[in-house]
Amino acid sequence: MKRLINVHPQPALRIGLTLIPFVLALIAYVVASDIRLQENPNDKLLPGLTAIGDAIDRMAFQESKRTGTILFWDDTLASMQRIAIGISLSALLGLVVGIGNGLVPLIRANLSSFVAILSLIPPMAILPVLFIVFGLGELSKVMLIIFGTAPFIMRDMQQRVLELPPEQLIKAQTLQANTWQIICRVVLPQVLPRLIEAVRLSLGAAWLFLIAAEAIASTEGLGYRIFLVRRYLAMDVILPYVAWITILAFMFDLSLKQLSQWLFPWYHKK
Amino acid sequence: MSYIEVNNLWKTYGDQVVLENVNLSVEKGEFVTIVGASGCGKSTFLRMLLGQEQPSKGEIVHDGKPLAPEPDQHRGIVFQKYSVFPHLTVLNNVILGVEFTKNRLFGKLFGASKKQAIEKARVLINAVGLSHAENKYPHELSGGMQQRLAIAQSLIKEPEILLLDEPFGALDPGIRADMHELVLNLWRETGTTIFMVTHDLKEGFYLGTRLWVFDKLRHDLHAPERFGAGVTYDLPIGRCEERLYESIQTNVDNTARKAEAA
Ligand SMILES: Nc1ncnc2c1ncn2[C@@H]1O[C@H](COP(=O)(O)OP(=O)(O)OP(=O)(O)O)[C@@H](O)[C@H]1O
Ligand SMILES: [Mg+2]
Numbered sequence: 040m041k042r043l044i045n046v047h048p049q050p051a052l053r054i055g056l057t058l059i060p061f062v063l064a065l066i067a068y069v070v071a072s073d074i075r076l077q078e079n080p081n082d083k084l085l086p087g088l089t090a091i092g093d094a095i096d097r098m099a100f101q102e103s104k105r106t107g108t109i110l111f112w113d114d115t116l117a118s119m120q121r122i123a124i125g126i127s128l129s130a131l132l133g134l135v136v137g138i139g140n141g142l143v144p145l146i147r148a149n150l151s152s153f154v155a156i157l158s159l160i161p162p163m164a165i166l167p168v169l170f171i172v173f174g175l176g177e178l179s180k181v182m183l184i185i186f187g188t189a190p191f192i193m194r195d196m197q198q199r200v201l202e203l204p205p206e207q208l209i210k211a212q213t214l215q216a217n218t219w220q221i222i223c224r225v226v227l228p229q230v231l232p233r234l235i236e237a238v239r240l241s242l243g244a245a246w247l248f249l250i251a252a253e254a255i256a257s258t259e260g261l262g263y264r265i266f267l268v269r270r271y272l273a274m275d276v277i278l279p280y281v282a283w284i285t286i287l288a289f290m291f292d293l294s295l296k297q298l299s300q301w302l303f304p305w306y307h308k309k
Numbered sequence: 310m311s312y313i314e315v316n317n318l319w320k321t322y323g324d325q326v327v328l329e330n331v332n333l334s335v336e337k338g339e340f341v342t343i344v345g346a347s348g349c350g351k352s353t354f355l356r357m358l359l360g361q362e363q364p365s366k367g368e369i370v371h372d373g374k375p376l377a378p379e380p381d382q383h384r385g386i387v388f389q390k391y392s393v394f395p396h397l398t399v400l401n402n403v404i405l406g407v408e409f410t411k412n413r414l415f416g417k418l419f420g421a422s423k424k425q426a427i428e429k430a431r432v433l434i435n436a437v438g439l440s441h442a443e444n445k446y447p448h449e450l451s452g453g454m455q456q457r458l459a460i461a462q463s464l465i466k467e468p469e470i471l472l473l474d475e476p477f478g479a480l481d482p483g484i485r486a487d488m489h490e491l492v493l494n495l496w497r498e499t500g501t502t503i504f505m506v507t508h509d510l511k512e513g514f515y516l517g518t519r520l521w522v523f524d525k526l527r528h529d530l531h532a533p534e535r536f537g538a539g540v541t542y543d544l545p546i547g548r549c550e551e552r553l554y555e556s557i558q559t560n561v562d563n564t565a566r567k568a569e570a571a
Binding site for chain 1: 359380381382384391392406409413414415417446447448449459463465
């Protein structure tokens with residue numbers, strides 16, 4: 040009998056094992072929902088699958104009477120835009136500041152501690168400041184995402200640059216590289232796959248801050264909708280929205296992973 | 310005046326004296342091998358030759374001028390590992406030296422100038438026997454192939470001085486012998502001045518024109534960091550006896566044992 044740590048499931052078994060918790064969760068939900076609905080057909084807490092289906096149809100496939108557009112897609116588009124802009128700017132800032140801090144001692148002396156302190160400020164605590172300074176529009180939401188994710192990416196990138204073997208930087212100098220060339224040809228290509236990793240790790244936080252900002256001040260967005268319909272205990276809308284956010288997050292993560300494997304084959308085979 | 314002069318060189322890290330009062334002169338085209346117990350300052354000495362570190366006292370003069378205080382294209386280096394860039398193929402690792410020189414802005418060549426660089430690189434890649442692996446990434450190469458690549462990569466700059474810090478330390482004996490041939494051939498063809506650190510005294514005797522032994526002249530058992538190492542033997546190779554070889558081996562082993570015990 041092999042040790043447990045050496046027993047690897049066959050592909051078919053692995054897929055089965057992966058699916059089991061999802062199926063069990065779904066069954067548990069349906070059963071619980073059934074029990075509650077039998078007691079009280081007007082129960083809102085655990086709507087049945089048909090009620091959820093109806094809500095999805097209403098939100099995602101029919102125009103809203105009030106706005107004449109399809110709310111679900113409005114919300115999705117608004118949220119995706121905010122998170123895409125926010126995380127892209129964070130990545131860019133993280134890359135620039137991280138490489139500066141990691142590679143150039145003068146910049147590190149200047150900025151490294153500042154970034155470290157910055158990353159300790161709880162972003163939610165300064166959300167009011169952002170609303171006051173940037174208004175209630177798009178800017179403050181994007182700023183919150185940046186504020187919540189950029190310091191982490193900056194520090195992570197700095198760490199990754201510092202982890203490059205010093206031999207490489209010396210080698211480049213003996214090949215007549217100047218600092219800028221070292222950044223372009225040695226550091227940047229090697230930290231880009233790590234940047235993608237850092238972004239993947241920050242996406243959870245980015246969603247958190249997005250939904251928080253939308254919940255507080257917004258007129259559309261996935262987070263806004265969830266908090267809006269909460270007033271009517273509309274679980275039939277909230278649950279599919281949560282599932283949809285999860286799916287979006289999963290797709291983001293997966294596509295970043297694929298992108299990295301496609302762009303940086305040397306990194307993943309190392 | 311010699312090509313390279315080391316005058317009164319000292320290196321200390323805090324209270325620890327690593328090298329003390331080293332005086333040497335080297336002529337152009339010499340092949341110096343350096344042996345010595347682990348931790349006695351061989352790499353430190355190479356780092357100072359490279360300009361990566363500065364002497365605590367004394368100076369190194371190259372061609373009549375003080376050595377530049379940072380690494381540059383006149384001095385190539387091959388480390389025991391991490392000498393090649395993992396994100397570049399063999400060919401791109403080698404042309405990099407040309408790209409840095411020809412495109413000062415981004416260090417990347419295109420079109421005709423890139424073709425030229427590739428041709429130059431192929432000659433070297435061929436010389437180190439990697440033609441069949443031109444498009445492979447370093448992680449796809451064996452240790453010996455990676456070191457060949459590192460050598461080709463350095464040689465494209467036609468460095469006046471080539472520093473090798475235990476370049477074959479991680480290779481097995483058969484491959485090592487191949488690498489010796491390779492280095493000797495390249496040295497004869499290019500006329501570069503080579504400094505090579507090795508742990509293998511046989512290797513030190515076989516390669517090169519001159520062997521240096523770095524060792525402590527004085528020992529303080531209670532404070533081993535008090536005294537640094539100097540050059541205890543400076544031998545023209547090909548003119549020494551088996552007895553001397555054995556006595557050097559014993560000395561080096563003793564120092565290593567003392568360092569271990571401390
Ligand atoms: N940056 C540093 N700061 C402090 N001490 C250092 C530093 N670099 C080297 N040393 C010390 O200097 C001594 C010599 O180190 P060096 O790497 O030159 O030895 P070496 O002869 O190359 O040894 P090995 O054969 O193991 O490579 C060692 O005791 C080491 O601990
Ligand atoms: Mg060493």
